[in-house]
Amino acid sequence: MQVDQVFKAESGRAIATVARLVGDLTLAEDAVQEAFAEAIRSWPGTGMPANPGAWITTVARNRALDRLRRESLRGNKELDATRLFPPTEEEVWPVRDDQLRLIFTCAHPALAPQAQVALTLRLVCGLTVAEIARAFLQPEPTVSQRLTRAKSKIRTAAIPFRLPPEHLLPERVPQVLACIYLVFTEGYSATSGSSAIRGELCEEAIRLGRLLCELMPDEPEAWALLALMLLQDSRRGERIAADGTARPLEEQDRTRWDRGRIEEGMRSLAAARHSTGQYFPQAVIAAAHAGSPSWDATEWTVIVAAYERLLELTGSPVVAVNRAVAVGFRDGPERGLEALDAVPDDPRLARLRVPARADLLRRLGRSAEAEDAYLAALESAGNETTERFLRRRLEEVRATRADGH
Known part of the structure; x- marks a missing residue:
């Protein structure tokens, strides 16, 4: 494992733990950065420690405390002294997890909703500013400024690094989810990047989802989200072919899907049966795929109905595009293309909408139009795996045209 891999896997945990110990988010982040810089300098000679995450956290904690000691000599000594010796009384709470504690801190109502999510993605989960910007469909400078303001707000408002009282938890749940x-x-x-899947992020999200369900066992939307993630992740091993090309759902070997993930996902979906939020219909869609023995047996009526419910809840154009694709499988590609054309045009949807249009045209046998659509889709391919898949489809429609079909 390289240092950059350790950073992706461990930086969030380290920041969360150091922030709890010293009560300063910016100081914790700086200290973890310094710890990784030290790792880059020392590990090539000494070798990577058996537990690199613990090593990073320990070094970062010591760096943070050293800085607090230095600052305590320059004024505001009473405040710095209290941060040097944080309270030792343990909180009575069913889940002891620093990352979960930091997630709820970042979801404090004093912060704007987008700032809550961006801050948690950056600090707890280790996503870069660029990755967060793509998730939000916003420019990187906008996200960077939002992160800076959020950290400043936490510092100036003295937002505590602890889980909120039970009666305040519901107002934080949507942002955490x-x-x-x-x-x-x-x-x-x-x-x-070169891969369409970053397994460590899938695992981390599922881990946090399980912890949230343990923390809030009566919150149906938390169970719905966990079900959704587990059911989708059950297909992870089949989503990429041996040559590195994305493998569509209809070509996957269902016997190789993770049955343990599916079974846990179905149990979680049952626990979410009273959910009225957006994750439940998404989990129903994932369950319809997971429960179908073959592509031909897929219950598209159930899937379209779930997309329609999701569209009612969110009004999202992304959902409208996915619904159009599902309509194409239920009623035929012509109807799917009509549904797709009815979705208002938005350049931010190009990465999803253009490949969907290309596939519907391919299924209709309109090869010349499909070729143009695949060429356009390649211009917005987000990663190399997706690009390889689109090129494969492009060659298929070109071969069909060459054959005169």
Whole structure:
């Protein structure tokens, strides 16, 4: 494992733990950065420690405390002294997890909703500013400024690094769920790079989802989100072919899907049966695929109905595009193309909408139009795996045209 891999896996945990110990988010982040800089300098000679995460956290904690000691010599000594010796009385709470504590801190109502999610993605989960910007469909400078303002707000408002009282938890849940799911989607469908899947992010999101369900067992939407992630992740091993090309659902070997994930996902979906939020219909869609023995047996009526419910809840154009694709499988590609054309045009949807149009045209046998659509889709391909798949489809439609079909 390289240092950059350790950073992706461990930086969030380290920041969360150091922030709890010293009560300063910026100081914790700086200290963890310094710890990784030290790792880059020392590990090539000494070798990577057996537990690199613990090493990073210990070094970062010591760096943070050293800085506090130095600052305590320059004024505001009483405040710095209290940060040097944080309270030792343990909180009575069913889940002891620093990252979960930091997620709820970042979801404090004093912060704007988008700042809550962006801050948690950055600090708890280790996503870069660029990755967060793509998830939000916003420019990187906008996200960077939002992160800076959020950290300043936490510092100036003295927002505590602890889990809120039980009666305040419900108002924080939507932001926490949104954060966890954005982490999962970045892992499940990476927005850039050589791989379409970043398994460590999928695993981290599922871990946090399980912890949230343990923390709030009576929150149906938390169970719905966990079900959704588990059911989608059950297909992870089949989503990429041996040559590195994305493998569509209809070509996957269902016997190789993770049955343990599916069974846990179905149990979680049952626990979410009273959910009225957006994750439940998404989980129903994932369950319809997971429960179908073959592509031909897929219950598209159930899937379209779930997309329609999701569209009612969110009004999202992304959902409208996915619904159009499902309509194409239920009623035929001509109807699907009509539904897709009815979705208002938005350049931010190009990465989803253009490949969907290309596929519907291919299924209709309109090869010349499909070729143009695949060429356009390649211009906005987010990662190399997706690009290889689109090129494969492009060659298929070109071959069909050459054959005169």
